[in-house]
Amino acid sequence: MSGYRIILLLSLLLSACTGRQAVPDAMPTCLEELAGHTVAVAGGSSTDLLLSQYEGIDLMRINIGDMPVAVKSGRAEFAMMQEIQYDANQLDAQGFRKCFNGILKGLSAVAFRKDDVGICDEFNSFLREMRASGEYDRWYGNWIHQLDSMVVETEKLPAPTEGRKITVGITLVFPYIFIRNDSLSGMEIDLFNRFCRSKGYCPEYSIVQFPALIPSLNANKIDVILSHIMVTPERARQVLFSDEYMEGSQCCFGLNPEWEKSARAGIWTRTRESTRQNLVEEDRWKLLSGGLAVTLELSLLSLLLAIVLGVLLCYLRMRPKAAASGVTRIFVDVVRGIPVLVILMIMFYVIFAKVHLSGVTVAVFSFGLFYGACFSEVFRTGMLSVDRGQWEAGAAMGLSKMQVFRLIAFPQALKRIVPVFKGDVVSLIKNTSIVGYVAVLDLTSAGDIIRTRTLDAFFPLILVSIIYIILSRLSGGLLDTLDRKLNATK
Amino acid sequence: MTAAVAIYGQLLSIRESIVSNLLTEDRWKMMVEGLGVTLEISLLSLLLATLIGALVCSLRMSRSKVVSHTARIYIELMRSLPLLLLLLVMFYLVFASSGLGKVHIAVLCFSLYFGAYISEIFRSGIEGVDQGQWEAGAALGMGKGLVLRKIVLPQMLLRILPVYKNQMTALIKATSIVGYVSVMDLTKASDVIRSRTFDAFFPLLLTAIVYLLLSWLFGLAVNALEKRLTPKSSTR
Numbered sequence: 136m137s138g139y140r141i142i143l144l145l146s147l148l149l150s151a152c153t154g155r156q157a158v159p160d161a162m163p164t165c166l167e168e169l170a171g172h173t174v175a176v177a178g179g180s181s182t183d184l185l186l187s188q189y190e191g192i193d194l195m196r197i198n199i200g201d202m203p204v205a206v207k208s209g210r211a212e213f214a215m216m217q218e219i220q221y222d223a224n225q226l227d228a229q230g231f232r233k234c235f236n237g238i239l240k241g242l243s244a245v246a247f248r249k250d251d252v253g254i255c256d257e258f259n260s261f262l263r264e265m266r267a268s269g270e271y272d273r274w275y276g277n278w279i280h281q282l283d284s285m286v287v288e289t290e291k292l293p294a295p296t297e298g299r300k301i302t303v304g305i306t307l308v309f310p311y312i313f314i315r316n317d318s319l320s321g322m323e324i325d326l327f328n329r330f331c332r333s334k335g336y337c338p339e340y341s342i343v344q345f346p347a348l349i350p351s352l353n354a355n356k357i358d359v360i361l362s363h364i365m366v367t368p369e370r371a372r373q374v375l376f377s378d379e380y381m382e383g384s385q386c387c388f389g390l391n392p393e394w395e396k397s398a399r400a401g402i403w404t405r406t407r408e409s410t411r412q413n414l415v416e417e418d419r420w421k422l423l424s425g426g427l428a429v430t431l432e433l434s435l436l437s438l439l440l441a442i443v444l445g446v447l448l449c450y451l452r453m454r455p456k457a458a459a460s461g462v463t464r465i466f467v468d469v470v471r472g473i474p475v476l477v478i479l480m481i482m483f484y485v486i487f488a489k490v491h492l493s494g495v496t497v498a499v500f501s502f503g504l505f506y507g508a509c510f511s512e513v514f515r516t517g518m519l520s521v522d523r524g525q526w527e528a529g530a531a532m533g534l535s536k537m538q539v540f541r542l543i544a545f546p547q548a549l550k551r552i553v554p555v556f557k558g559d560v561v562s563l564i565k566n567t568s569i570v571g572y573v574a575v576l577d578l579t580s581a582g583d584i585i586r587t588r589t590l591d592a593f594f595p596l597i598l599v600s601i602i603y604i605i606l607s608r609l610s611g612g613l614l615d616t617l618d619r620k621l622n623a624t625k
Numbered sequence: 626m627t628a629a630v631a632i633y634g635q636l637l638s639i640r641e642s643i644v645s646n647l648l649t650e651d652r653w654k655m656m657v658e659g660l661g662v663t664l665e666i667s668l669l670s671l672l673l674a675t676l677i678g679a680l681v682c683s684l685r686m687s688r689s690k691v692v693s694h695t696a697r698i699y700i701e702l703m704r705s706l707p708l709l710l711l712l713l714v715m716f717y718l719v720f721a722s723s724g725l726g727k728v729h730i731a732v733l734c735f736s737l738y739f740g741a742y743i744s745e746i747f748r749s750g751i752e753g754v755d756q757g758q759w760e761a762g763a764a765l766g767m768g769k770g771l772v773l774r775k776i777v778l779p780q781m782l783l784r785i786l787p788v789y790k791n792q793m794t795a796l797i798k799a800t801s802i803v804g805y806v807s808v809m810d811l812t813k814a815s816d817v818i819r820s821r822t823f824d825a826f827f828p829l830l831l832t833a834i835v836y837l838l839l840s841w842l843f844g845l846a847v848n849a850l851e852k853r854l855t856p857k858s859s860t861r
Contacts, residue, residue, distance in 0.1 A: 178807075179820035196817065197807045208721035346820030353823070373823060472840040473833045474798035477812060481833060484825035561704070568707035569802055579710055592717040600710055607705035 162234040162389060163213065169387070175202045175211035179346035181239055181365050182215045182385050198345075199308055200587025203231060206389060207590070213389040217363065219279070220309060221386055229590060230394040236386035241367070242379030245327075246360040248352055249375050254301075254359075258377045261330045274329075275381075278322040282310060286320050293318075294328045298337040302491075303327065304357035306345045307584065311363045314584065317421035326380065327361050342574045347484065349373050354488040409594040419585050426581025427602060433495060433577060434564045437502035441563065444507025449514040463511075470508040476569050478505055483573045494575040498567070506563050513559060517552035518544065550621050557614040561607050568603075578602060642827040652818050656828075659814030660835060666731050666810065667797045667839075673736035674796065678743025685748055696744070703741035709802050711738055716806045731803045739796045746792060750785035751777060783854050790847040794840045801836070811835060 529539030804813030
């Protein structure tokens with residue numbers, strides 16, 4: 136069966152969906168009028184807390200980048216984001232409109248650990264110097280009014296590479312922090328790089344999901360939070376805020392009832408335009424290829440770890456000693472009874488919370504553990520399927536236990552293991568797609584980032600799907616070849 | 626004495642965890658509702674996936690080349706796409722502008738995905754029954770449907786139950802990813818609590834235990850079914 140047919144079917148399936156959208160009759164003008172509507176907010180943000188207190192608002196907690204797509208597709212009727220984040224040039228042209236703004240006026244600051252008073256003072260003195268020299272006004276004004284030229288300027292002044300190391304937890308939020316040309320850019324990145332240059336720090340940026348920022352800070356995983364975080368009393372109890380450097384407020388937006396769609400271009404022009412926007416512009420293809428590399432790395436390392444662990448567990452499980460096999464059995468059953476996603480979160484937020492390990496390493500441990508438990512059962516059934524008589528016959532011929540295993544039992548077991556093993560390997564590769572949950576930039580989350588920047592759901596999702604189809608088929612094909620080779624040597 | 630104090634301190638901190646993670650702001654309600662959503666999605670998907678599996682299996686085994694080929698393409702497609710990606714495609718593309726609720730889209734997604742796996746399980750079960758059984762049935766003057774119902778299905782069911790159980794447990798666990806499209810299931814509920822209380826340990830542990838119980842209970846139910854299906858005279 137050829138892959139192109141699958142792709143054909145996929146596109147047929149998708150061409151069936153049309154672009155109908157539910158446009159609200161009237162735009163709300165204040166928070167009270169949101170009652171009875173679905174409103175998208177950033178999970179765990181101050182808006183989330185505020186709107187939770189209103190009766191009758193159906194909250195949808197998603198990433199800020201997903202909001203336009205959610206509103207456009209009618210999943211949410213309205214969405215709330217920072218006023219400055221509402222990129223009017225891009226969003227108004229796509230049929231969105233701000234309904235009202237000025238909600239939750241607040242100040243944002245950088246957050247440190249409670250006991251890191253020294254570095255907090257350094258940051259505050261840097262801010263004071265910046266304000267006194269007028270550099271602050273230039274920074275603020277330029278970023279607000281000439282975003283594009285500032286982005287280019289930031290790229291010319293990269294983060295310092297020498298000095299005291301400092302790990303900075305960030306979330307990708309346009310226009311404060313975003314990825315362009317495969318490197319970090321944005322208003323706050325610019326500010327923090329200036330701080331590091333002036334005080335002799337070497338920043339290492341690490342992407343963290345917004346709700347995980349404060350726990351990560353208090354678990355010593357990161358040293359600073361730089362994510363346009365608003366100063367609130369609840370948060371101030373957990374962290375040490377620097378002086379505020381920016382004022383902001385939330386706005387609410389929805390679909391513009393008066394907006395009329397321009398005539399659709401031909402399919403060819405649209406495809407070309409999509410390709411340009413999603414891949415070529417800002418070198419976005421590099422995000423995808425980087426994500427693919429992470430997915431491959433993650434899959435291969437997890438697979439290796441899982442095989443080693445699987446063999447070990449299988450060995451322990453088949454020991455005649457009741458204690459060893461009993462404990463292993465419970466362990467395997469427990470691990471297999473919990474969703475991989477929950478294992479991943481436990482590993483990330485609990486077990487390795489205090490250790491500074493990269494997200495990829497933690498993910499490898501999680502997948503290795505889960506699939507190791509699965510593999511151990513596959514190996515065990517394979518071994519059990521070899522008739523006992525084979526072992527006895529081997530022993531009767533004077534072979535040692537090890538020799539019987541190597542020469543007689545294992546080759547027979549392998550033939551039975553490979554077909555089941557193949558399914559599990561493919562499932563491992565596919566399952567790595569959930570690591571976006573702990574902010575690892577794999578293929579799926581790379582597609583997600585592109586999707587949320589270009590507001591085009593179709594192209595990135597389909598492209599990523601096609602890459603996964605190719606990956607699964609390649610790995611499946613490889614194991615099929617192995618299977619055939621094994622069966623040929625009968 | 627010091628040990629007693631330490632244990633007392635531990636108990637106090639556990640109590641505090643329970644209070645802040647479950648009792649404050651009635652957070653336990655969030656967990657219970659999340660569990661309800663997880664159960665709803667799991668049960669509905671379980672039923673629908675079994676139906677889809679049976680349907681696709683019959684299509685896949687159809688004598689018409691076109692039909693069996695189409696079914697095969699469908700199965701291959703589902704087996705090579707990550708579930709999360711399928712969910713995103715369903716949510717943001719296929720059913721983006723339909724009036725379907727989030728939970729229903731999730732149910733459809735899981736059913737389509739696991740239906741493909743189930744159909745292959747059914748097929749291997751039917752093919753695992755010896756050809757001679759069909760022939761013997763035909764020789765006794767039974768129709769094809771009758772042979773399937775009276776002879777092949779009972780044998781096949783016993784054979785596929787363990788694999789079926791595994792796949793369905795996988796389904797229950799896989800529902801944990803729906804938080805990605807902001808469905809408030811058990812995992813997402815614990816995630817929301819975590820982001821409020823800044824305590825990762827307690828909510829995650831609780832979630833893990835609940836999933837364990839779910840998988841275990843489901844396993845027990847299938848085992849009971851297996852026992853009932855096993856013929857009494859059988860010496861297996």
